Amino acid sequence: MKASRGRLFQRRSRLTGELLPTWWLAYRVDGAERRESTHTTDRDVAQKLLTKRLDQANEDQLPDPTVERLTVGALLDRLLDHYETKEHRSLATVRSQTKALREVLGRVLAREVTTARLVRLVKTWRAERTGPATCNRRVQLLRAAYRRAKVDPKRIDFGEVLSPEAPPRRALLDVAAFEAIHAQLPAHVRDYFAVAFLTGVRKAQLAKTTWPHYDPTTATFTWTAAEVKSKHPHVLPLDGRAREIIDALYATRRLHCRHVFHGRHCAPGRQASKALGCIGDIKKAWTKACGTSGYAAAVFHDTRRAAVTHLANAGVPAHEIMGISGHRTRSMLDRYSIGTEEQKRRALRRGTEYLEAERAKATATVQPIKAK
Numbered sequence: 536m537k538a539s540r541g542r543l544f545q546r547r548s549r550l551t552g553e554l555l556p557t558w559w560l561a562y563r564v565d566g567a568e569r570r571e572s573t574h575t576t577d578r579d580v581a582q583k584l585l586t587k588r589l590d591q592a593n594e595d596q597l598p599d600p601t602v603e604r605l606t607v608g609a610l611l612d613r614l615l616d617h618y619e620t621k622e623h624r625s626l627a628t629v630r631s632q633t634k635a636l637r638e639v640l641g642r643v644l645a646r647e648v649t650t651a652r653l654v655r656l657v658k659t660w661r662a663e664r665t666g667p668a669t670c671n672r673r674v675q676l677l678r679a680a681y682r683r684a685k686v687d688p689k690r691i692d693f694g695e696v697l698s699p700e701a702p703p704r705r706a707l708l709d710v711a712a713f714e715a716i717h718a719q720l721p722a723h724v725r726d727y728f729a730v731a732f733l734t735g736v737r738k739a740q741l742a743k744t745t746w747p748h749y750d751p752t753t754a755t756f757t758w759t760a761a762e763v764k765s766k767h768p769h770v771l772p773l774d775g776r777a778r779e780i781i782d783a784l785y786a787t788r789r790l791h792c793r794h795v796f797h798g799r800h801c802a803p804g805r806q807a808s809k810a811l812g813c814i815g816d817i818k819k820a821w822t823k824a825c826g827t828s829g830y831a832a833a834v835f836h837d838t839r840r841a842a843v844t845h846l847a848n849a850g851v852p853a854h855e856i857m858g859i860s861g862h863r864t865r866s867m868l869d870r871y872s873i874g875t876e877e878q879k880r881r882a883l884r885r886g887t888e889y890l891e892a893e894r895a896k897a898t899a900t901v902q903p904i905k906a907k
């Protein structure tokens with residue numbers, strides 16, 4: 536590779552036409568010009584970087600510009616460059632927020648960052664008393680950096696990392712709400728709604744469930760990783776009311792349709808919806824039922840939160856609930872679980888019961904001694 540002498544330049548603002556303070560460098564390698572921000576307003580520092588690049592070019596040691604080698608720091612640089620040229624008002628805040636990301640992830644390859652790592656990072660921020668809104672802002676900036684650099688964050692589910700900023704506005708889909716909506720739903724939607732409410736399995740996953748997913752001898756559903764939003768296999772052994780419903784559906788299963796839940800128009804030769812199975816989109820029936828039952832604000836996804844909450848209130852430990860609902864992380868589960876007052880009261884009642892049992896034991900052993 537042969538590099539030309541290169542040059543330093545400043546960009547012009549798109550809005551005012553004035554020169555921006557940051558120095559950029561440019562040089563030609565094999566006839567093609569390469570440009571790069573030096574991220575400094577100091578011309579001498581910029582000149583040093585340019586000299587370094589030219590040396591690297593002459594020794595065939597230029598940094599690999601391919602995506603595979605990009606670090607999180609490089610991604611954040613690109614994002615800041617963008618903010619700078621766009622003269623974003625929030626540039627100063629963005630710069631300070633990305634600093635928190637850079638401290639920990641700056642040298643990490645962008646492709647190697649995982650959801651778990653980001654969740655841990657947010658936890659440390661929270662422990663340092665950083666508010667949830669600020670944590671989210673940082674995570675959103677990181678997501679923006681990936682988008683801008685066109686790097687696929689393959690191992691990151693940003694939704695899992697973002698924390699709830701405000702308490703959920705929607706009221707819990709409690710038993711009364713469930714009964715009222717259930718009664719108003721058309722017959723073909725009721726079992727689908729009931730199973731979602733009892734198990735918390737996601738809407739689309741449940742809609743696409745077919746009998747090959749089910750083992751009737753053990754009453755167990757098994758979904759492959761590809762069929763679950765979190766991309767992890769989901770095994771759900773049934774019992775209680777959910778098992779009764781599925782058993783009844785199994786007994787009356789249709790020869791022409793593999794799906795567990797059927798739409799109004801299920802018939803031989805009819806093609807099921809690719810995204811929502813035979814039952815299809817129930818939005819219209821749902822909205823109507825919620826409206827007439829007085830729960831107009833309810834959305835079908837509330838079934839997931841309802842299932843988690845009633846299982847928690849029934850005293851089911853968190854890790855067991857995760858197995859049922861298919862939640863992958865404790866933080867996600869906590870986001871979904873509301874109505875924790877009852878759980879806390881139950882815990883206190885248990886504590887009291889335990890202490891009373893201990894006291895009873897103590898008096899039972901102490902009394903005979905006293906009696907001597």
Ligand SMILES: [Zn+2]
Binds near residue numbers: 789793796798801
């Ligand atoms: Zn069907």
